[in-house]
Every structure is written in structure tokens, then in C-alpha cells.
Amino acid sequence: MMIGQPGWAAYAMPRSLQRALNGLFVASLVLTLAVVMGSGAPVSGRDASIVAALSVLLAATYTVGFVGPARRAGSRRREVPVPSVGTARVNPGRALRWLGTMTVVWACLMAFSAGFSWLGFPLFALYVQLLPLRLAIPAVALGTAVVVTAKEAQAGGLEVSQVAGPVLGALIATLTVLGYQSLHRESQARQALIHELVVTRDALADSQREAGRLAERQRLAREIHDTVAQGLSSVIMLLRSTDAVLPPDASLARERAAQAIEVATANLDECRRFLYELSPPPLDETPLPEALRRLVDRSASDGLGTAFHLHGEPYPLGAESDVALLRLTQEALANVRGHAHAATCVVSLCYLDGRVTLDVFDDGKGFDPELPPQDSRSGFGLHGMRQRIEGLGGALTVESAIGEGTAVAASLPMPLGGTS
Known part of the structure; x- marks a missing residue:
């Protein structure tokens, strides 16, 4: 399969939010690894290898949601419909499996160092964005509990700052995404209204142009009927009346009159056909x-x-x-x-x-x-x-x-x- 096309999670959120979450995740993972595995860091030796492997697994799992296999003729893309932010959601089961896998790997990293708590912020944002609130809130609470537990184990005790910090961070991440969703919904509604107004304006303009065309066609039909068609009818009647007043030996005149009647009749037929095309039917x-x-x-x-x-x-x-x-x-x-x-x-x-x-x-x-x-x-x-x-x-x-x-x-x- 070819890799490089947007994954299912990418279709579930606006691009601006995707970029923000991707940047936050990458920055948090890189900085945390630099702090945790740097010189004099608490993780070294065999633990460092495990932490590096878990970090690669976490990054790969995260990438799967945003970069997936190419879709054929758009059919697979339709399997996961693009939701309106804050209203429809992606399939909760699929989101739970993806987010659950990342959460388990992240919790394993937290067992080695509480420094990986910084990765909780992009995870909390994904919970709120991809899951219904009835599932997102418990997931954020569980993630916050993981951070608090890891800090308590690392410090050997629990202080107010070790609880208030993670709770405040989770609250900020949750409210930020919810606020973004509200603004995005308002923006979508405004764009939909603008699009509807543009479509209505274009439809009104087309209707006015159509009415103008029909009115002009009717005017031309009336003018042609009252002038050319009536004139040809009069010519035919006059030519036919000449046959009664021509002398018996005027064969050439009768022949020319018959030819003139034939030409005038043919032109009258064409004129009537033209009027027929111009005049709108009773619809x-x-x-x-x-x-x-x-x-x-x-x-x-x-x-x-x-x-x-x-x-x-x-x-x-x-x-x-x-x-x-x-x-x-x-x-x-x-x-x-x-x-x-x-x-x-x-x-x-x-x-x-x-x-x-x-x-x-x-x-x-x-x-x-x-x-x-x-x-x-x-x-x-x-x-x-x-x-x-x-x-x-x-x-x-x-x-x-x-x-x-x-x-x-x-x-x-x-x-x-x-x-x-």
C-alpha cells in the first residue's frame, strides 16, 4: 500500500487543529526525550533502550491516525465521514482503539519518567476532539490520574502542586479544544450562509436573465407575426386573386404568379416555423x-x-x-x-x-x-x-x-x- 495520504483522524478535524496538535506532539516528544535521556538524565542503560523503543512505537501509532494508505477512487474515504466539528464524531470504537493504544504506550513511558507528562496535553486534546464528551471527559480524567500517579512515584510523595498542575493543564487543554470547536462551528455556519446567499443571488440573476430572454423572444415573435407573416399572407392572397382577372391567353403570367405563390408560401412556412420556435409553450x-x-x-x-x-x-x-x-x-x-x-x-x-x-x-x-x-x-x-x-x-x-x-x-x- 502506498503511504502518504491523509489518515482517518485527519478527516475528523480541521487542518489548523491538525497542525497545532502535530506540532505540540512532536515538540513535546523531542524535548522530553532530550531531557529524560540526555547527559545526567535519570533514564540510562537498558531502560534508555526501552524508552527509545516505546517512543518510536508511540510516534508510529500517532502517525497512523494522520497518515494512512491511499484510497481508491475515494471509496475508503467515505467509510469515515467528515464530521462537523463539535457535532458529529468519528466512530467511537475506532477512536477508542487508536487513542487507547497511544494511552497505554504513554503510560508505559510514564512508568520510566514523569517527564513524559508533557505528552498528555496533545493526548487530552485528541480525546476531546475525537470522542463524545461522555467518553472524552473520563479519558481526560484517567490521563490526569496517570500523570499525578507518576509524579507521586517519582517524588516519593504527593504535594498540592503535583495535583494542581496536571489538573490545570488538563482543564486548559479541554477548554481550548472546546472553544476552538465553538469558533469553528460558527465559522462553518457563516460560510454556509455566505454560500447560500451567493447561490441564491446567482439563481436570481439567472432567473432574471431567463425572464428577459423569454420576454425578448415573445416581442420578436409578435413583431414578426404582425409584419412579415401578415405581409406574406397578404401577398399570397393578392397573387391568388390575380388568376381571376388575367385574360385566358395569359399563361405566362399565370405561371409566374404560381411560382410567386409557391415562393411566398414556402417563406411563410419558414416564418411560421420561426415563430413556433420563438413562442414559448404553455408551461x-x-x-x-x-x-x-x-x-x-x-x-x-x-x-x-x-x-x-x-x-x-x-x-x-x-x-x-x-x-x-x-x-x-x-x-x-x-x-x-x-x-x-x-x-x-x-x-x-x-x-x-x-x-x-x-x-x-x-x-x-x-x-x-x-x-x-x-x-x-x-x-x-x-x-x-x-x-x-x-x-x-x-x-x-x-x-x-x-x-x-x-x-x-x-x-x-x-x-x-x-x-x-
């Missing part, structure tokens, strides 16, 4: 699944049976995404009615984790997707829908084969702030 009071269900039901005819299936729990996608999926369904159903010669068409809307998918399948004659479409306008419709879906961060695929039907599949990501 203000109708959820997307219900609007699709009604559309599918209306598309049924004598030769075509339709069905609509909804999977998952619906959630808001935004007006633009709703419009895109509804338009795509309209375009696909129009192609099925006009070209597929299908007996059945099934529309499925699926709300998945993080994505929404729309599938339109028919059992018609199908086509070869590699060949250009015979109807240029239907090809343009699918091309436009592909651009619209991709513009929203989604994907559109069309699968078909001659004699095997056609499947149109669209996928859109869940909007920011949506819930699955």
Missing part, C-alpha cells in the same frame, strides 16, 4: 411531465398508438430546459407522423441522479442516419434541436436503421441547486 401552469403526456395523447391517431412513461421524481429544470425538451418531443412526433409510418411511438421521461433524459422511440420504417434527410426541413429541425440541447450542456443522439425504427435520446444535466 407556466403545467409541469413538464404533464405537458408531455398531453402532447403524446394528442399525437395519437388511427394508425399510430402513443404512450408516455415517467420515471423518477420530477424536479424543476428551468424554463429553457422545459421548452427544449417539449420542442424536441414535438419535432420527433411530427417526424414520426410524417415519415416513419409507425404503429407505435413511446416517449419516456426519466429523472436520474444528476441528469434528465428524454427518449422517443418508434417502430417505423427507420432510415440510415449516415444519409442526408430527404425532407430538408425535418433535418433542419433535428439539427436545430441538437444545437439547443447542446447549448444547455446536454447531448442529443439519433439511432435508426432501415426497417428497425428510430430512437431519439436527449440528456440534460440537473440545474445548479436542483435536488434529486
Whole structure:
């Protein structure tokens, strides 16, 4: 296993507290060893070797909690969830085993010299940080008793200072960590509030931009309808009325008038298609699944049976995404009615984790997707829908084969702030 990734204990506390505890532990262990095993120190000879071995064991045990094996794809990291400081804790059994091992090794060192009592401060802080208070307080009391007992054995008696010092140190360590937890919780709550405000502000800005886009699209649709579309309709009516007043031998004039009517009609159709794309569908009071269900039901005819299936729990996608999926369904159903010669068409809307998918399948004659479409306008419709879906961060695929039907599949990501 590769070593060097953060261990489980590192995920249970903020980095600033980790650094402080690591620095305090290393400094306490190094200084204590220098005092206990230095020249003229009370520990020497064979005891010094045992103390050195126990110190290495203590340092290795401490390191295990903060430096652990690498995790694969983050799966093992999820075994120990990151708690909110002072509220959720790591698994007490795991913390007790780790802290219990260090406490036993530390108590063995205390049997050789009471100078190792300095290591009690980082241990007491770990008790309070990693254990529930109902376990942390007894653990701190037990550690304090170990220090007092070691000092009594070394001094050959018990004085007030030998009790007051360890008790005061344990109290300071406990209150320091509890105070840090309180400040950290307040900081986390403030950061969460700021994040929520930023998300709300961005959502409001997106909503305002969306409303502006829809309003502008409606304005353009009205302007085009009242000017270009009405003008082309008038031109067609005037051209058709000329046929009644032309003399019988004016064949060339009738031919040119028919050509003009054909061109004007084609342009009017394109203009209506453009208006159709600009005008938003009636989704203000109708959820997307219900609007699709009604559309599918209306598309049924004598030769075509339709069905609509909804999977998952619906959630808001935004007006633009709703419009895109509804338009795509309209375009696909129009192609099925006009070209597929299908007996059945099934529309499925699926709300998945993080994505929404729309599938339109028919059992018609199908086509070869590699060949250009015979109807240029239907090809343009699918091309436009592909651009619209991709513009929203989604994907559109069309699968078909001659004699095997056609499947149109669209996928859109869940909007920011949506819930699955």
C-alpha cells in the first residue's frame, strides 16, 4: 500500500487543529526525550533502550491516525465521514482503539519518567476532539490520574502542586479544544450562509436573465407575426386573386404568379416555423411531465398508438430546459407522423441522479442516419434541436436503421441547486 495520504483522524478535524496538535506532539516528544535521556538524565542503560523503543512505537501509532494508505477512487474515504466539528464524531470504537493504544504506550513511558507528562496535553486534546464528551471527559480524567500517579512515584510523595498542575493543564487543554470547536462551528455556519446567499443571488440573476430572454423572444415573435407573416399572407392572397382577372391567353403570367405563390408560401412556412420556435409553450401552469403526456395523447391517431412513461421524481429544470425538451418531443412526433409510418411511438421521461433524459422511440420504417434527410426541413429541425440541447450542456443522439425504427435520446444535466 502506498503511504502518504491523509489518515482517518485527519478527516475528523480541521487542518489548523491538525497542525497545532502535530506540532505540540512532536515538540513535546523531542524535548522530553532530550531531557529524560540526555547527559545526567535519570533514564540510562537498558531502560534508555526501552524508552527509545516505546517512543518510536508511540510516534508510529500517532502517525497512523494522520497518515494512512491511499484510497481508491475515494471509496475508503467515505467509510469515515467528515464530521462537523463539535457535532458529529468519528466512530467511537475506532477512536477508542487508536487513542487507547497511544494511552497505554504513554503510560508505559510514564512508568520510566514523569517527564513524559508533557505528552498528555496533545493526548487530552485528541480525546476531546475525537470522542463524545461522555467518553472524552473520563479519558481526560484517567490521563490526569496517570500523570499525578507518576509524579507521586517519582517524588516519593504527593504535594498540592503535583495535583494542581496536571489538573490545570488538563482543564486548559479541554477548554481550548472546546472553544476552538465553538469558533469553528460558527465559522462553518457563516460560510454556509455566505454560500447560500451567493447561490441564491446567482439563481436570481439567472432567473432574471431567463425572464428577459423569454420576454425578448415573445416581442420578436409578435413583431414578426404582425409584419412579415401578415405581409406574406397578404401577398399570397393578392397573387391568388390575380388568376381571376388575367385574360385566358395569359399563361405566362399565370405561371409566374404560381411560382410567386409557391415562393411566398414556402417563406411563410419558414416564418411560421420561426415563430413556433420563438413562442414559448404553455408551461407556466403545467409541469413538464404533464405537458408531455398531453402532447403524446394528442399525437395519437388511427394508425399510430402513443404512450408516455415517467420515471423518477420530477424536479424543476428551468424554463429553457422545459421548452427544449417539449420542442424536441414535438419535432420527433411530427417526424414520426410524417415519415416513419409507425404503429407505435413511446416517449419516456426519466429523472436520474444528476441528469434528465428524454427518449422517443418508434417502430417505423427507420432510415440510415449516415444519409442526408430527404425532407430538408425535418433535418433542419433535428439539427436545430441538437444545437439547443447542446447549448444547455446536454447531448442529443439519433439511432435508426432501415426497417428497425428510430430512437431519439436527449440528456440534460440537473440545474445548479436542483435536488434529486
